[in-house]
Amino acid sequence: MQDPTLDAPPPILSSWRRVYAAILLLEAVVIALIALFQAGRY
Amino acid sequence: VSGLDWAVVLVYFAVIGAIGLYAGRRNARLEDFFLAGREMPWWAVGLSVMATQISAITFIGTTGQAYVDGMRFLVVYFGLPIAMVILCATLVPFYFKAHIFTAYEYLERRFDSTTRTLTSLLFLCSRGLSVGVTLYAPSLVLSVVLGWSETATILAMGGTTVLYVIYGGSRSVIWTDVVQMAVIWVGIFVCVGVAILHLPETVSLRDALALGQAAGRLRVIDPSPSVYTPYTLWEGLIAGTFLALSYFGCDQSQVQRYLASRDLTQSRLSLLFNAALKIPMQFLILLTGVMIFVFYHFHPVPLLWNPVQLARLERRIGPAEVGRLQQQFDAAHQARREAAQAFLDAGDRRPELAEAYRRSNAALVASRAEAEAAAREGGKPYNDTNYIFPTYVLTHLPKGIAGLVIAVIFAAAMSTLSGEFNSLASATMIDFYRRFVGGADANAVAMSRLFTAMWGLFACVVALRAGQLGSVIEVVNRFGSFFYGPILGVFGLAVLTRRATGPGASIGLVCGLGGVATVSILTNVHFLWYNVIGAAIVFVVGLLLSFPQRSDASSA
Numbered sequence: 001m002q003d004p005t006l007d008a009p010p011p012i013l014s015s016w017r018r019v020y021a022a023i024l025l026l027e028a029v030v031i032a033l034i035a036l037f038q039a040g041r042y
Numbered sequence: 043v044s045g046l047d048w049a050v051v052l053v054y055f056a057v058i059g060a061i062g063l064y065a066g067r068r069n070a071r072l073e074d075f076f077l078a079g080r081e082m083p084w085w086a087v088g089l090s091v092m093a094t095q096i097s098a099i100t101f102i103g104t105t106g107q108a109y110v111d112g113m114r115f116l117v118v119y120f121g122l123p124i125a126m127v128i129l130c131a132t133l134v135p136f137y138f139k140a141h142i143f144t145a146y147e148y149l150e151r152r153f154d155s156t157t158r159t160l161t162s163l164l165f166l167c168s169r170g171l172s173v174g175v176t177l178y179a180p181s182l183v184l185s186v187v188l189g190w191s192e193t194a195t196i197l198a199m200g201g202t203t204v205l206y207v208i209y210g211g212s213r214s215v216i217w218t219d220v221v222q223m224a225v226i227w228v229g230i231f232v233c234v235g236v237a238i239l240h241l242p243e244t245v246s247l248r249d250a251l252a253l254g255q256a257a258g259r260l261r262v263i264d265p266s267p268s269v270y271t272p273y274t275l276w277e278g279l280i281a282g283t284f285l286a287l288s289y290f291g292c293d294q295s296q297v298q299r300y301l302a303s304r305d306l307t308q309s310r311l312s313l314l315f316n317a318a319l320k321i322p323m324q325f326l327i328l329l330t331g332v333m334i335f336v337f338y339h340f341h342p343v344p345l346l347w348n349p350v351q352l353a354r355l356e357r358r359i360g361p362a363e364v365g366r367l368q369q370q371f372d373a374a375h376q377a378r379r380e381a382a383q384a385f386l387d388a389g390d391r392r393p394e395l396a397e398a399y400r401r402s403n404a405a406l407v408a409s410r411a412e413a414e415a416a417a418r419e420g421g422k423p424y425n426d427t428n429y430i431f432p433t434y435v436l437t438h439l440p441k442g443i444a445g446l447v448i449a450v451i452f453a454a455a456m457s458t459l460s461g462e463f464n465s466l467a468s469a470t471m472i473d474f475y476r477r478f479v480g481g482a483d484a485n486a487v488a489m490s491r492l493f494t495a496m497w498g499l500f501a502c503v504v505a506l507r508a509g510q511l512g513s514v515i516e517v518v519n520r521f522g523s524f525f526y527g528p529i530l531g532v533f534g535l536a537v538l539t540r541r542a543t544g545p546g547a548s549i550g551l552v553c554g555l556g557g558v559a560t561v562s563i564l565t566n567v568h569f570l571w572y573n574v575i576g577a578a579i580v581f582v583v584g585l586l587l588s589f590p591q592r593s594d595a596s597s598a
Contacts, residue, residue: 016310020127023317027123030321034116034262042251 043188043436047445054225054449055202058218058456065217066210075211075487076143076468077302082216084308088315090219091290091299092323093457095316096226098180099428101327101454105233106427108331109338112259114273118570119324121282122290126317128283129291130310132537137297138306143472145297145533152536154544155477160551161529162473165294166466168525170497173462174504179428180455181505184448186350187432196505199452203459204498207467208491212302215460222453229450230326236439237333242340249386250336256385256396257403259332272568284573288530290316295465334434339382341438345371345413347429355417367413374409378402459501467493523569524562527576528554534577535584543588550584 036042069075082090107115140148146165150158181195188195206214241250254260266274290296290313303309345368346352356364381402385395417424435447470493476486528551535542535550557579558572567575 016130019314020131023123023127023314026318027120027321031120031263034325038255038260038262040252040255042248 043444043448044441046442047448050442050445051449051452054452055198058221058453059202059206061221062206062210062214062218066206066214068213069211069487072143072471072486072490074213075490076298076464076472078212078216080302081304082302082308084303084311084315086216086220087300087303087308088312089223090216090457090461091296091312092316092319093219093223093226093453094295094299094461095289095320095458096323096454097176097458098183098451098455099176101226101451102180102183102428102431104324104327105331105334105431106429108259108328109335109430110427112257113262113325113328113332114264116262116321116324116328117264117273117275117278118282118285119321120275120278121280121284122286122320123317124279124283125286125290126313128287130313133291133533134300134309134313135306136537137301138309142301143298144294144469145292146294146469146473149532149536149547153542153547157532157544157547157551158473160548161292161532162294162469164525164529164551166469168522169293169295169462170466170500171504172522173459173466173497173501174508176455176458176462177501178505178508180451182508183428183432184451186348186429187436188448193506196502199455200459200498200502200505203456204463204495204502207460207463208494208498211490211494212298212464215464216299216302218460219457222457225446225453226450226457227323229447229453230323230330232443232446233330233435234326234333236443237330237337240337240438241333244383245336245340245386250333252391253336253339253382253386253399254332256391256399257335258400259335269567269571273570277568277570281568281570281574284530284577285526285570288526288533288573288577292529292533293465293526294469295461298465298468299461331431334430337434337438339379342372343375344433345410346417346424347426347433351417351424351426354419355413359416363416364413367416371406371409371413374402374406378406463494463497463501466497467491470497523572524555524558524576527558527573527578528580530573531577531580531584534581535588538581539585539588541588542584546584546586546588547580549587550580550582553583554580 068079071079073079104115137145137148140151142148142151144162146158146162149161177196177200181192181199184190185192185195206218238247238250241247245253251260264271264274265276267276268274269277271277300309300312303312344352345364346355352364378399381395381399385391385399388395414424432451435444439447467490471486471490475489475493531554532547532551535547554576558576561567561575562569562572
């Protein structure tokens, strides 16, 4: 039997959105640093 | 291995045993035994999630991989932060709202009991069989390098772990994971540090990295769009995300860890902690492999890294022939050393010297190939990648430090095993025994302990028999990679759509498994992409099959 309360995801609070954006930004920076490392910029 | 090293290993076992017993004192309810009373702080859960994920074979296997092939394996983790963010925003809130014990319990509330049974059964089959491999693979390596019997290493790792998990349940798992992860972090820094300090005085860290780069060992990012090429950037970002979504979002061994958090916020923080640290951690582990690669330019390299196989080879082709191979190999090694020194001495990293160095490296690999071909047994190619790191540790690390790194290998193995025993017991208890047999809560904890013991025993038996099972183990490992994508597809249907129904999801799951098996048999698509293919098939088939059922329901 399906529980209707489980149907819709709860809203993401804006503060969490900022945390998520920070994590993804951090990942982009890490990958960019790895690319520089690979290119010999160490 | 010195007495000091053994003392370090013994202290490790004593501390883990004591923490396992102390942390797991209160287990009155199932919620205590499986979810540590839902009162764990985010940092403990975060370290436990990390410790469960990093197995011993990831530790010794990836350093070896970096030695022979370079750091490109790192891209597998590129999808992890993305997956963690997606999970924190979608699936994790559902889990907390549903107040569940197992991930599959949520599927019954969202779909039906068949979907729950099917997915939980898939988890038990895949994880149950792989737990034997998780135990066997590092036991085999440690038994060879330490000179112990396989039985002794299997029982030391598996036996100790299962004892504290039976006694203390999830609390013991999480708190021992915290200590084990601390040991692993210390070990990683020590390994990188010692590998750098061990370079000859004339070779700086920059020189070592330049050699690594010239040999292609620093190559991580390959922008090739081919799905057949292993470990491309896109495979890491896309397929790696699907793999991490499935492993951290739909695999009970991980879900159970963060369900033990105090609340949703703590749970999210524990996952985001992993999102931030996993890539740097794996980078350091792989960098250790590269440093060991450079180190062995200036120190003698064994002809074969596996001493047991080398002894067997000597018996088979005779010591004279092995001596000839060794001489040929040593000459190639000396030539590579000279080429490397010439490349570094020039200072300006001249391309022609880099090319000469690469040729000498290729010549060394070719001279070893003859010994590898001679060491082939039963038609299987010889592979000793997993023996490189332990050999380095035991032959070159200072007294005491070698013991610490052996403790790290034990910690990595035991932290994964503990999470797996605990989660296999919870899925057996919650998804099967409690639903189909029932029982009072006091008996339920006792039964859960019994299930933990059964899974521990099963893992030990599989590991002890793995030598004879051989190719069966390989098949099990191969099929294990088929399950991640399809299970993720079912959870995707649950969270992302309102239309999907239980029968649609269940049939979609079966189609997804069939689809992945077909792709693996008929094509050479690299295996990480199976996660995307499996999830996509289940999602599309599940959704299409759900339309008529929904229409029937609404017209009735």
